[in-house]
Amino acid sequence: MAEKILVIGAGIGGLCTALMLAPSGREVILLERDGPVETGNPDELFLSWKRTGVGHLRQSHAFLARLRNIMKAEHPALLDQLAELGVRELTFENMLTEHQLAAYKPEPADEELIILTSRRTTLEMAMRRYAESLENVTIRSGFLVRRLITSKGADGVFDVTGVEGEENGAPVRLTADAVVDASGKSGFTIEQLIDEGASIKEESESSGILYFTRHYRLRDGQDEPDRRSNPPATGDLGYLKFGVFPGDGGNFSITIAIPEVEMEMRKSILNPDIFHQITLMLPGLYPWTNETRSESTSKVFGMGDLQSRWRDMVTDGRPAVRGYFALGDTLIRTNPLYGRGCSFAAVSAQRLRETLDETADPAARAVAYYNRILEELRPFYLTQRRQDRSAIKRAKQALTPGYRKSLRSRILESFIDDGVRIAVRSDIRLLREAMRGFHMLEHPDKWLGKPRNLAKVLYYWSRGKKSNAAAYPPNPGPERTQMMQALKLDYQADIDRMAEPEAAAA
Ligand SMILES: Cc1cc2nc3c(=O)[nH]c(=O)nc-3n(C[C@H](O)[C@H](O)[C@H](O)COP(=O)(O)OP(=O)(O)OC[C@H]3O[C@@H](n4cnc5c(N)ncnc54)[C@H](O)[C@@H]3O)c2cc1C
Structure with a gap:
């Protein structure tokens, strides 16, 4: 008999799970606290869709190429439906400067570097309608999951066998072969496991913006x-x-x-x-x-509350829980500036399917899924966290009177601004390679680790600003003081605050 999978949440992670598991023949049931999509008109939907469960519904969203490539490989018809609703495709060619375009020769690999963008309500409506049309997928809207059904095994590992909640106000209990937690930023079900003592490790820090x-x-x-x-x-x-x-x-x-x-x-x-x-x-x-x-x-x-957060569901090879798989923001949260959250969810859903297909043993599944996530997503998480930490430091320094950057910081900054940035704005091949990391098609640092690419970056860096003048973008805008004065804001207040010992130390 086909396995029955309950999915908490029909946001991006839940929908990706449906897309990935449906072709495997499993029965997939999405339980979504919010109401259904009640209109086919994207403008009406944007104005009227009440999504208590997704506070960031009306924030800008774009899908990186990794997510589009997954859709294209697994559900090409979905891309057509997205396009019908007006979801846009921004190609590699669209990103080129005038100077780059003059030398541009399209390559097949450029097809892998396409971004999808539209209002998130429109993206979600298209994905949801498509998922609903899949034979073995059901979406139960108005279903708030309150609790996981758990028990603690003799080995101290928790087993999850279902959920309890309310469907349009009426209490419901459902059991399943596995529960996928895609309840997102506002989800609380994983907290129950942590409270009950499941060994889930968590690291979390502000992304600084x-x-x-x-x-x-x-x-x-x-x-x-x-x-x-x-x-x-x-x-x-x-x-x-x-x-x-x-x-x-x-x-x-x-x-x-x-x-x-x-x-x-x-x-x-x-x-x-x-x-x-x-x-x-x-x-x-x-x-x-x-x-x-x-x-x-x-x-x-x-x-606000834009945290980077990573949760480890396995410690020293031992799973915290069996029969329960977290993905999307429940598992990993990243700074939205990088636009990676939805791609993380899609990659996780794909890796989940591989795991479920590979073995039926619940403990082996937990470990195999964790290892796949670690290998695929950890490098992107660590890179963005490193970049966030350095941006947080720079923002504080900019408000610190008399702060002078160290020589090392100045060299590093110059390497990024006058080396890396100018090289990718000058050389299409380099831009193409850098974009593969940006779009999560390969390790984020791989392109710069290749001797040929590093040599090219060093070449541009060493040429100096005068020779590279054509590759510098125009000044993006006024200095802080000028902007604050034009807006009639107190430009000194944050500087004074930063001078207070607690603020400087924070
Ligand atoms: C400001 C901002 C901008 C972002 N921009 C981008 C971007 O441009 N590109 C990108 O890739 N990512 C972006 N992200 C990240 C992205 O939105 C998330 O990573 C993504 O939505 C995660 O999917 P999810 O399924 O985990 O959560 P969600 O998409 O939030 O879905 C969670 C679902 O679970 C439901 N739910 C919650 N609790 C329960 C419950 N107890 N019972 C039943 N249902 C429940 C909710 O109603 C919701 O439908 C952004 C994030 C933020 C905060």
Whole structure:
């Protein structure tokens, strides 16, 4: 008889699990606390979909190529349905500067570097409809899982055999061969296991930023600004990072990420007028948000509590739990700036299927799944955590009066800014290789570890700024003080706060 798998949550991780397990013939039942998709109209859905379980539903989302490639390999028809609903594909060619385009010759590998982007509500609607159409997948909306059904084995390892909850208010108990926990950022079911004493190790730290997103719509007759003749629509000014997410149906969103230490800015940016004013002061955003081009269609959605978190479900080869598999944000959370969360969920779901197909032994399954996750995702997690730590340090230093960077820091920064960045903006082959790491198609550091690539980076670095002048992007925006003064914000307050011993030590 086919195995029965219960999945807690029909967000991205739950849907990916359905996509991966359905072809294996298993019975897959997704239990989702929130209501169903009640309209086929993406604009209506964006306005009306109540998603208590996904606080970041209206934050900008894009899917890295790794996720698209998985969809393409496993469910090509889903890509057609995404396109029908207006989900966009941004190709490698779209990313090239004018200078790079002149020398560009398409290669088959470029097909593997395509990003999917739209409002998250639209992406989710397309994935959900497609998953619902699969024969052995059921989505039970309005089902809040309250508890896992657990027992502790004689060996001290927990067994999960089902869930208890409420379906549209009525109590329900369901048993299964395995439970997949894809309950996401707001999920609480794994806490039960931790509270009961399952040996789940957790490391967690702040990613150091807050996210602010506002949606816009192109005015009638207007197209998106040309990416090549305008300054880059993403950038990093130190005190803020920005990016445009092209959406479906003439919509797009702007996300501005602010370091946690920039208290004045993060308080004020929720004001739509301040948010808009910032966009108009950034040369990469002005072409998108000026009055002629577009109008805003939403408030500013703010999002904090952006933690990086890794959970180990196996310690020294011994599983904490049998019959229970965590994935998505329940298992690993990453800084949204890298856009990796949904791809992590998809890769995990794929590895879960391989594991379930490989063995029926519950303990062996737990260990094999864990090892696959460790091998596939840990390098990306560690790289982003390293980058976050260094960005947090830099944001604090920028507010520290009289701070002078060490020689080592200056050399490292110059290597990244004047070496790596300029090399990938100059040489398409290098950009292609770097993008493979960015899109999680290979180890994030692999491309730079190749002697030929490192030599090329060193070549550009050693040429100096004058020879590389054409490869530098235009200035992304004003200095902090200038921006704060224009916004009538107190630019000194955070500097004073940083001078207090507790803040500096934090
Ligand atoms: C601000 C922000 C921006 C992001 N941008 C990107 C991006 O651009 N690209 C990217 O790849 N990732 C991005 N991410 C990360 C990405 O959104 C998550 O990694 C992804 O949604 C994880 O999927 P999930 O299934 O674990 O959680 P979710 O997609 O949040 O789904 C969890 C589901 O479980 C349901 N649920 C919770 N508890 C229960 C319960 N007890 N019973 C029943 N149902 C329950 C919820 O209602 C929800 O539907 C972003 C994250 C944030 C916070």
